[in-house]
Amino acid sequence: AFLATGAAALGGAAALGGRELFTGDGGADGRDRPDRGDIGRATVDFHGERQAGVATPAQAFATFVAFDLLDGVDREALIRWMRVWTDDIERLTRGAPALTDTEPELALLPARLTVTVGFGPGFLAAAGREELRPSWLAPLPEFPIDRLREEFSGGDLVAQVCADDEVTVAHAVRVLTKQARSFARPRWVQRGFRNTPGAVPEGATMRNLMGQLDGTRNLRPGPDDRLIWISDGPEWLRGGTGMVVRRIAMNLDTWDELDRPARELVIGRRLDNGAPLTGRHEHDEPDLEAVDERGLSVIPMFAHIRRARSDNPDERFLRRSYNYDDPPEPGELSNSGLVFVTFQADIEAQFTPIQRRLAELDSLNDWTTPIGSAVFAVPRGCRPGEYLGQPLLE
Ligand code: HEM
Numbered sequence: 515a516f517l518a519t520g521a522a523a524l525g526g527a528a529a530l531g532g533r534e535l536f537t538g539d540g541g542a543d544g545r546d547r548p549d550r551g552d553i554g555r556a557t558v559d560f561h562g563e564r565q566a567g568v569a570t571p572a573q574a575f576a577t578f579v580a581f582d583l584l585d586g587v588d589r590e591a592l593i594r595w596m597r598v599w600t601d602d603i604e605r606l607t608r609g610a611p612a613l614t615d616t617e618p619e620l621a622l623l624p625a626r627l628t629v630t631v632g633f634g635p636g637f638l639a640a641a642g643r644e645e646l647r648p649s650w651l652a653p654l655p656e657f658p659i660d661r662l663r664e665e666f667s668g669g670d671l672v673a674q675v676c677a678d679d680e681v682t683v684a685h686a687v688r689v690l691t692k693q694a695r696s697f698a699r700p701r702w703v704q705r706g707f708r709n710t711p712g713a714v715p716e717g718a719t720m721r722n723l724m725g726q727l728d729g730t731r732n733l734r735p736g737p738d739d740r741l742i743w744i745s746d747g748p749e750w751l752r753g754g755t756g757m758v759v760r761r762i763a764m765n766l767d768t769w770d771e772l773d774r775p776a777r778e779l780v781i782g783r784r785l786d787n788g789a790p791l792t793g794r795h796e797h798d799e800p801d802l803e804a805v806d807e808r809g810l811s812v813i814p815m816f817a818h819i820r821r822a823r824s825d826n827p828d829e830r831f832l833r834r835s836y837n838y839d840d841p842p843e844p845g846e847l848s849n850s851g852l853v854f855v856t857f858q859a860d861i862e863a864q865f866t867p868i869q870r871r872l873a874e875l876d877s878l879n880d881w882t883t884p885i886g887s888a889v890f891a892v893p894r895g896c897r898p899g900e901y902l903g904q905p906l907l908e
Contacts, residue, residue, distance in 0.1 A: 553625060553626075553678050553679075553711050553712065554623040554624075554625050554678075554679055554682075555609065555623065555624065555625075556624065556625065556626045556678070557607060557608055557609060557624045557626065557627070558570055558607060558624075558626050558627070558628050559607075560603055560604045560607045560608070560628075560629075560895075560896070561604070561895065561896055561897060561898050562895040562896075563753045563894060563895050563897075564743060564753050564754075564755075564894060564895045565628075565630050565631065565754070565892055565893070565894070565895045565896075565902075566607070566628040566629075566630065566895070567628035567629065567630030567674055567676055568630060568735075568742065568755055568832070568834070568857050568892065569735030569736075569742070569832075570626070570628050570676070571717070572676070572708055572720070572834055572836075573625070573626050573627075573628070573676040573677050573678045573708075573711075574677075574678045574679075574680075574707060574708050574709065574710050574711055575676065575677055575678070575679070575680045575683045575705075575706070575707050575708075575836075576674060576675065576676040576683070576705070576706045576707075576836045576853070577675045577683050577684070577687050577703060577704070577705045577706075578672060578673070578674050578675075578702075578703070578704045578705075578706075578759060578853060578855075579672065579673050579675070579687060579690070579691065579700050579702075579703050580634070580668070580669025580670075580671070580672045580700070580701045580702050580703075580759075580888060581669060581670055581671045581672070581673075581694060581697075581698035581699065581700055581701055582636075582669065582670055582698060582699055582700075582701045583636060583637070583640050583670045583671070583697065583698050584696075584697060584698060584699065587640055587697050587698070588640060588641075588642070589640070589641045589642055589643075589907060591696075591697055592637070592640060592641050592697070592903070592907055593901070593907050593908070594697075595693075595694060595696075595697040595698070596901045596902045596903050596904070596907065597901045598693050599629075599631070599690060599693060599694070599901075599902060600896055600900070600901040600902045601613065602689055602690060602693055603629045603631075603686075603690075603902075604896075605621070606621055606624070606627055606629070606685075606686050606689065607624060607627045607628060607629065608624060609621065609622055609623065609624035609627075610622075612689045612693070614692075614693070615689060617685060617688075620681060620682070620684075620685035621685060621689075623679055623681070623682050624677070624682065625677040625678040625679035625682045626676075626677055626678050627675070627676070627677040627682050627683070627686055628674075628675075628676050628677070629673055629674070629675050629686060629690065630673070630674040630676075630757075630892060631671065631672070631673055631674075631892070631893070631902050631903070632671065632672045632674070632757045632890025632891060632892040632893075633651075633670070633671055633890060633891050633892075633893065633903065633906070634651070634668065634669050634670045634671060634672070634888065634889070634890050635647060635651050635652055635670075635889075636669075636670035637670045637671050638651070638891075638906070640670070641906065641907055643906055643907075646748045646750060646906060647891075648747060648748070648751065648756070648860075648891060649862060650756055650860055650861035650862040650863075650866075650889070651756070651861075651889060651890075651891045652889065653667075653668065653887065653888075653889060654758070654861075654865075654866060654869065654887055654889060655866065655870075657869060657870065657873035657884070658873055659872075659873045659879050659883065659884060660873075660884045660887065661883050661884065661885055662884065662885060662886060662887050663885050663886060665702055665886075666702050666704065666761045666885055666886025666887075666888075667702075667886050667887050667888055668701065668887075668888055669701045669702065669888050669890070670698065670701075671698065671890075672757070672759065672888065672890045673687075673690055674757075674855070675687050675690070678710075678711050680707075687703075702886070704759070704761060704838065704853045704886070705836075705838060705853075706835070706836020706837055706838050706852075706853040707836060707837055707838075707839075708720045708836060708837065709721070719788060719796065720837075722764075722835075722837055722852060723764060723766065723837050723839060723850045723851070724764055724766070724769055724777075724881070725777075725785055726781055726783070726785060726788070727783070727787070727788030727796060728833075728835065728852075729833055729835070730783070730788050730796055730797065731819070731823075732832060732833050733830055733831060733832040735832070738830070738832075740859070741828065741830055741831070741832075741858060741859055741864065742755055742831075742832050742857055742858065742859060743755055743859060744756070744859045744860075745859070748906075749905050750893050750894065750903065750905035750906035751891060751893060751894065752894060753894030753895065754891060754892045754893045754894045755857045755858065755859060755892045756857065756858050756859065756860060756861040756865075756889070756890075756891060756892070757855065757856070757857055757889070757890040757891070757892050758831075758854075758855065758856045758858075758861060758865055758887075758888075758889055759853065759854070759855050759886070759887070759888045759889075759890070760854040760855075760884050760886060760887050760888075761838075761851065761852075761853055761854070761884070761885050761886030761887075762851050762852045762854045762882050762883065762884050762885070763849075763850075763851040763882065763883045763884075763885050764850050764851045764852070764881060764882055765881045765882070765883070766847075766848045766850055766881075767846075767847050767848060768880075768881060769881045778791060779791070779814050779817065779877070780817065780818060780877040780878055780880075780881075781817060781818045781819060781878070782800065782813040782814065782817030782818060782819040782820055783800075783819060790813065790819070791812050791813050792804045792812050792813060800813055800819060800820075801813075802820055814877070815875075816875055816876065816877040817877060818872075818876050818877060818878045821871055821872050821875055821876045822868060822871070822872060822876070823868075824867060824868060824871065826867075828863065828864060829863070829864055829867050829868055830858075830864060830868075831856040831857065831858035831864050831865050831868075832856060832857040832858065833854070833855070833856050834855045834856070834857060835852045835853060835854045835855050836852070836853045836855070837850070837851075837852060837853075838850060838851055838852070838853055851882070851885075857892070861889060893905070893906060
């Protein structure tokens, strides 16, 4: 019976190399399941002037792996590493096994896999290229709200691995981590998720674990490219971007003590459809001047959305965050939050002023705590035949 089942799963309808991997009939309850096999087969181009995974509509799952370089890794070694990874990523993102793939079956469902690689300050130092380091490629200033932990902070290199299938993400992370072992060791790993494709309408704003629609007012790839992508300075960064990864814990247990109106005042938006407290629909423009019959601001002075915007239209960034929901510490009930990720051309000019404003005053700070922080420079994308970071390393 085991063999027969195995054959049905692997042989019959489900096989490798372009044939069907899954039958999708799902047995008796198959009638209730729409065929979503196309989600597994969808791909995002690896090659291009810009790395994928930034402007790409966020996939359902992400793993962020930051690496520490091993002692003695120099520019030549970094070139070898980046050549190997470029080949691996190019193959995996089109649904092909990596050259040395030990589980090639796991590579066959790309599920919009993207791998976005960013370099930390230590990478440039090891490459002997410190003179090409933008001033924002450094740890963020300390903010009074921060309770940073080493195990979620810093790193010489990051790989942001995203796909609409978690098995795909795990496999890509495994391949890349193995291939990196002569050069680096994982420093921290952060895993996150959003809604599953098909479970919510396409393009819907995600919900975070506080229940809010999160990402309503965000930069738009295309019209806002000027603020997302770097267009001047050293050649290796032109077409690249700056990346901030902050791990922000949510205290869901004290958040539970708030009633709905209070929760909505914290953000300045409604929980049900994300509309500003002065509007009806999610994308209505908030009216920050509006006052109620008692003369109080409808969107409070301490509300997150009021504090998170600046009069300077350049102080904006692309938020591409993921929820995390990890096992609670002993004695605790929950361990949830956001892997809060932003992309911007200039971290110092665009991100830091807003984070500083929020650290000074933001009602949300009573329920959230930054516990990790890292900054990376995402080099421009690879043209066919190039390797990641080539203009920096060659
Ligand atoms: C807006 C939640 C941390 C910057 C929002 C909104 C929510 C939200 C619900 C309103 C919907 C939207 O426009 O996306 C959270 C949560 C956080 C967090 C739960 C932490 C766990 C941060 C941090 C920053 C930030 C650390 C920046 C340093 C922004 C910005 C907006 C925003 C710029 C848009 C404001 C506007 O222009 O209306 N956030 N946020 N958020 N948040 Fe956060």
